[in-house]
Amino acid sequence: MADAATQRARNADFWARTAPGWVNQADRHDEIGRPLGAVAFDWLRPQPGERVLDVGCGCGGTTAELARAVAPLGSAIGLDLAAAMVATARERFTTPDGAEPRFVAGDIETLDAVPGAPFDAVYSRMTLMLLADPVAGLTTVRRSMRAGARLAATVFRDGRVNPWLSAAMLGAAAYLGPLPPLPIGDEPGPFAFADAARVTRLLTAAGYTDIGLHPYDVTLDAPDDPEAVTEWLIEISPASAAYRDAEPTAQGHARRGAARLLERFRTAGVGYQLPTGLWLITARSDRTSTQ
Numbered sequence: 001m002a003d004a005a006t007q008r009a010r011n012a013d014f015w016a017r018t019a020p021g022w023v024n025q026a027d028r029h030d031e032i033g034r035p036l037g038a039v040a041f042d043w044l045r046p047q048p049g050e051r052v053l054d055v056g057c058g059c060g061g062t063t064a065e066l067a068r069a070v071a072p073l074g075s076a077i078g079l080d081l082a083a084a085m086v087a088t089a090r091e092r093f094t095t096p097d098g099a100e101p102r103f104v105a106g107d108i109e110t111l112d113a114v115p116g117a118p119f120d121a122v123y124s125r126m127t128l129m130l131l132a133d134p135v136a137g138l139t140t141v142r143r144s145m146r147a148g149a150r151l152a153a154t155v156f157r158d159g160r161v162n163p164w165l166s167a168a169m170l171g172a173a174a175y176l177g178p179l180p181p182l183p184i185g186d187e188p189g190p191f192a193f194a195d196a197a198r199v200t201r202l203l204t205a206a207g208y209t210d211i212g213l214h215p216y217d218v219t220l221d222a223p224d225d226p227e228a229v230t231e232w233l234i235e236i237s238p239a240s241a242a243y244r245d246a247e248p249t250a251q252g253h254a255r256r257g258a259a260r261l262l263e264r265f266r267t268a269g270v271g272y273q274l275p276t277g278l279w280l281i282t283a284r285s286d287r288t289s290t291q
C-alpha cells in the first residue's frame with residue numbers, strides 16, 4: 001500500500017485530471033445524484049443562521065442547497081481539492097452581490113482549519129472514502145467545527161450493493177487508454193469506507209463523539225437516454241481522463257460497452273434505476289473541546 005504522502009500526490013493528480021468530466025456533467029449530476037446526499041441533508045437539518053461546511057463540494061450544487069437552507073443570515077462554504085471544480089462552482093452559484101455560497105480550493109488533509117470556521121454543521125457527499133489520510137482530513141474537519149457541532153456524510157458501502165459503478169467502468173475500459181491503478185486494501189477509492197468498524201475507528205481517532213453509521217439503500221433514477229447516461233457515468237468515473245483523451249470513435253465504443261453492462265438496470269421507455277448502497281455517517285465534535 002502506498003504511504004499517505006504518495007497517495008496524496010496521486011489524489012491531487014487524479015482529481016486534476018478527472019475534474020473536466022465532473023465540470024461537463026455538473027448539471028446532470030446535481031439532478032440525478034440528489035439521492036446520494038439526501039439522507040445526510042435530512043439528518044443535518046441545517047437551520048437559518050447556521051454556518052455550514054460542504055467537504056469535497058465538487059461543482060457546488062450541494063453547497064448551494066445548504067446556503068439556501070441557512071439563508072438569510074447563515075453561511076455555506078464549499079471546499080474542494082480540484083481548482084477547476086471550485087472555479088465552476090463559483091461560476092454556477094456566486095451571485096454578483098457576493099452573497100453565499102462561497103467556495104475554497106484546498107486539501108482538507110493539510111489545512112489547519114477551513115476558512116470560515118468554526119462551523120455549526122458539516123456536510124459531505126461521497127468524498128470521505130477518497131481521502132489519502134482520512135484521519136488527517138477528519139481531524140481538520142473537527143478542528144473547523146465549534147464544540148458540539150454535527151457532521152453528516154454519505155459514502156458508498158461495498159461493491160455488491162453498488163453494481164452499476166463497476167459496470168460502467170468495465171464496459172468502457174476495453175476501448176480506452178490506461179486507467180488509474182485499482183485501489184488496494186485501505187487505499188482511497190469508492191469502497192474504502194465499506195467496513196463500518198474501520199470507519200468508526202477513523203472517526204474515533206480523529207476525535208469525534210456520538211458516532212453512528214446507518215445503512216441506506218437508494219435508487220438513482222436516470223432518463224432512458226443511454227448515450228447521455230453512459231457518458232455521465234464514465235465522465236465521473238476513474239475512466240474520465242482516459243475517455244476525454246480518446247478519439248470520438250473509441251468514445252462511442254466506450255459508451256456502447258458501458259451501455260451493454262448497464263442494460264440490466266434499464267427499462268426501455270422508462271429509464272435507468274441504479275441501486276445504490278450508502279452509509280450515512282453521523283458524528284459530533286466533542287462538546288467540551290475547542291481544538
Ligand SMILES: C[S@@+](CC[C@H](N)C(=O)[O-])C[C@H]1O[C@@H](n2cnc3c(N)ncnc32)[C@H](O)[C@@H]1O
Binds near residue numbers: 057081107126131
Ligand atoms: C466523488 S466526488 C463528490 C463531489 C460532490 N460532493 C458530489 O457529491 O457531487 C469527490 C470530491 O472530493 C474532492 N476531494 C478529494 N480529495 C479531497 C481532499 N483531500 N480535500 C478536499 N476535497 C477532496 C474531489 O476533488 C471531488 O470533487
